[in-house]
Structure formats: C-alpha cells, structure tokens
Amino acid sequence: EKLDLKKGIAPGSYKVAKEEDYSDRAIWLDPNKCIRCERCVEVCGKVQGLYVLTMKGSGRERAAALREGKPWALSDNCVRCGQCTVVCPTGALQARDQVDVANDYLTDPGIYTVFQFAPAVRATLGEEFGFPAGVNVERKIVEALKKAGADCVLDTNFSADVVIMEEGTELLNRLNDKNAVLPMFTSCCPAWINFVELHKPELIPHISTTRSPQAVMGSLIKSWLPEKKGIPKEKIRSISIMPCTAKKDEAARQALAKDAVPDVDLVLTVREFAKLLKGKGIDLRKLEGQDFDTPFMSKGSGAAVIFGKTAGVAEAAARTVYYVLTGKNVNSIQFKTSEHPHVEQELTIDLGEGKSPLRIGVVHGLANADYIADEVLSGKSPFDFIEVMSCPGGCINGGGTPREAGDYHP
Numbered sequence: 001e002k003l004d005l006k007k008g009i010a011p012g013s014y015k016v017a018k019e020e021d022y023s024d025r026a027i028w029l030d031p032n033k034c035i036r037c038e039r040c041v042e043v044c045g046k047v048q049g050l051y052v053l054t055m056k057g058s059g060r061e062r063a064a065a066l067r068e069g070k071p072w073a074l075s076d077n078c079v080r081c082g083q084c085t086v087v088c089p090t091g092a093l094q095a096r097d098q099v100d101v102a103n104d105y106l107t108d109p110g111i112y113t114v115f116q117f118a119p120a121v122r123a124t125l126g127e128e129f130g131f132p133a134g135v136n137v138e139r140k141i142v143e144a145l146k147k148a149g150a151d152c153v154l155d156t157n158f159s160a161d162v163v164i165m166e167e168g169t170e171l172l173n174r175l176n177d178k179n180a181v182l183p184m185f186t187s188c189c190p191a192w193i194n195f196v197e198l199h200k201p202e203l204i205p206h207i208s209t210t211r212s213p214q215a216v217m218g219s220l221i222k223s224w225l226p227e228k229k230g231i232p233k234e235k236i237r238s239i240s241i242m243p244c245t246a247k248k249d250e251a252a253r254q255a256l257a258k259d260a261v262p263d264v265d266l267v268l269t270v271r272e273f274a275k276l277l278k279g280k281g282i283d284l285r286k287l288e289g290q291d292f293d294t295p296f297m298s299k300g301s302g303a304a305v306i307f308g309k310t311a312g313v314a315e316a317a318a319r320t321v322y323y324v325l326t327g328k329n330v331n332s333i334q335f336k337t338s339e340h341p342h343v344e345q346e347l348t349i350d351l352g353e354g355k356s357p358l359r360i361g362v363v364h365g366l367a368n369a370d371y372i373a374d375e376v377l378s379g380k381s382p383f384d385f386i387e388v389m390s391c392p393g394g395c396i397n398g399g400g401t402p403r404e405a406g407d408y409h410p
C-alpha cells in the first residue's frame, strides 16, 4: 500500500509502509511557488555544506526545468534539517504540515493523546504570539494544549535527563576501555545522524548508541505510561512538538517502532503548533499557564533545559561524567571559544590524579561537522567527546522554529 503523505503517518498504515515511502516525510517542495531566489541553496551549501538543493545549469535552465516539474531538491543526500524551510520566502519549501492529523487525534474520543515538547519549544513559540524572542512560555504551552483537548502533557526535559545519564555513562565506559572507539559523538540530533548514515557511514561506531530525548520519551509513552495509567497502548497517540523538521523523519524510522507501531506517532514543528493553536482561537498571551500532568515524567534538571542550544548536551554530559568520577558537583563549567576553525567552543576537564583530562568539542552546522568527521577518521582529533548540532546555534534555530516577521507563514 502507498502512504497518503498528505494525511501523515497513520498508525495502521505504518505496518505496511516500506522505508522508501517516507522519502518526503519531513520536507515538501512545491516547484510552482519557487521564485528562484536560491536562499535555500545558500543555506544548504554554505551552512550545511551539502548543496542537495543545487541543480546544474544556468538560472534560466533551472527555471525551465522547474516549470517542467523536474525535481531539484531533496535528493537522497538531504538530511531534513529544514534550514531551507526557514529561509524560503514563499513557502515553496516547507515542513510537511500535519496539523490536520493532530486535530483528528485531538477530536477523536477513542484516542488518548499524550504530548511532549522539547526544551527549545518553550523559548521559541512565544514569538508566534508576539512575545519577545526567548521568553519562556512553558506553563502557557501546557494550558494551551489542555484547551486544545490534550489528555496528557509531558516534558521532553525529563527524557533529556535520561539521555544525559545514558550518554554520560557510555562515555565513561568508553574512556575506561582501552579498546573502545573514541572520540564519541552525540546522537540526539537526527539531521546529524542522517548526515553520518548518508555521507560518513564509517563514523557510525563513534556515535553514541543513546536514543534522542524525543525517542526516549516516545518509548516511555508507549511502554511505561499505559501500565501506569491503565490505558490500552493501542488507544495512545504520542505527539511531539519540536523545533525540528528532522524529528519527523526520526519518528518514522522503522528501528524506533515496536511491533511496527511507532513510539512517536506524530511530530509538529513549532510553526505547525502555532498554526494549530491559532486555528482553535487559543491565544498564548491570554493564558496564565498551568503545571504538567505527571509530576514524575515532567521534572527536568537545568542540564536538560540547556539541550536547546549548542554546548548544552556537552555541558550536561560533562557534569555527569565529572560527578560519577569524582563524587563532586562541578561548580561552574566554562566553555571557551575554540581556536580550531571548525569547532565553536571547547572545554578541558581535569578528572583528577592519574587520569587524562577530558577534552570536549562543540560543533554546529554540518559544513563544520563534515570537516571534524574527516579529522576524526584520520585519527587527528584532539577531542574525547564531540557534540554536533546540525542547525546553526542549535535547536533554538531549528528548521521548525518561527520565521522572521514578514516572511512567509503557512
């Protein structure tokens, strides 16, 4: 059976879908809306170093090819970071809109909807409702979701903490094993994982085996929550709100499904979530805010919150490693600007007598990550642990975050 991509990933159809059916599960291109400004080509090429949007030929030839409906984007090399959707001024490139699927779930009395939202969402959604950039609207999001009909709202900060513990422990194990593969890279950014699989598969042993926070929470929603709340698993729909278009792609991975049912049924970007709320007449400015539903799965540490920006994951893991090895909390961690041209920040932590210091590097933008990957593969990297975020500045500038005022809003 073919999937109807306009309708999203219906849980039933997931069972029969083949991996290739999801080739456009995150990003859409409508060539008829393209005005050939090539902002997408610029961001794809210069920031991400990919050029998957480039089509050979002169501007006139490209325009003619587009009019004939020839594809010029989203080749097999695309990692679905969605940076092109942020800069496209006409909406020719946009994240696959699944607001209608979310509304179907919310209005179906036979479905129990469980939402999670990422650290960066609370700092970016406010802009869609006229708040200054960076205002934390966490409690307002919970109330807005409840008003929209959500049955349960959980915090991805909780699963980000789980990821920190897992990733920190994995790093420690690798550091203590002289045969282990080092340096270790973070695994929470799905566009980075797509990049490695597509462009540098030989780097896979260097990637942490830990799931992303979205995938960890999705797994808990489909396994632990049904037992805890006594709700049949088949009735639960797990919905994430993410700053990220590549998370749509991640949620549809067969490897992250159990018995062919995905742990995360649906991913809405921040822009889609704003559209859903506006469609229901819910204005964030008029809400007081309320607490999350389940206290246990809605607690998150300060370490989890900083997942939303570059160096956040690395800092969180460094705190964990330091605590486990020394029994002491780190009073302050100060990353410094790196002199390495492709590393944004770096940190060296003294782990005590007889132990080598831990060197951590922070990289963002895939053009930089490409260079660092080659350095690691040639055995020349000075780092033990490297954080990679595909989007410039991390998830707060993700492909699913609000566009500049005045740009195209679907």
Ligand code: SF4
Binding pocket: 080, 081, 188, 189, 190, 191, 192, 243, 244, 245, 246, 247, 389, 390, 391, 394, 395, 396, 397, 398, 399, 400
């Ligand atoms: Fe998604 Fe964040 Fe990675 Fe961007 S940096 S692709 S928003 S996980």
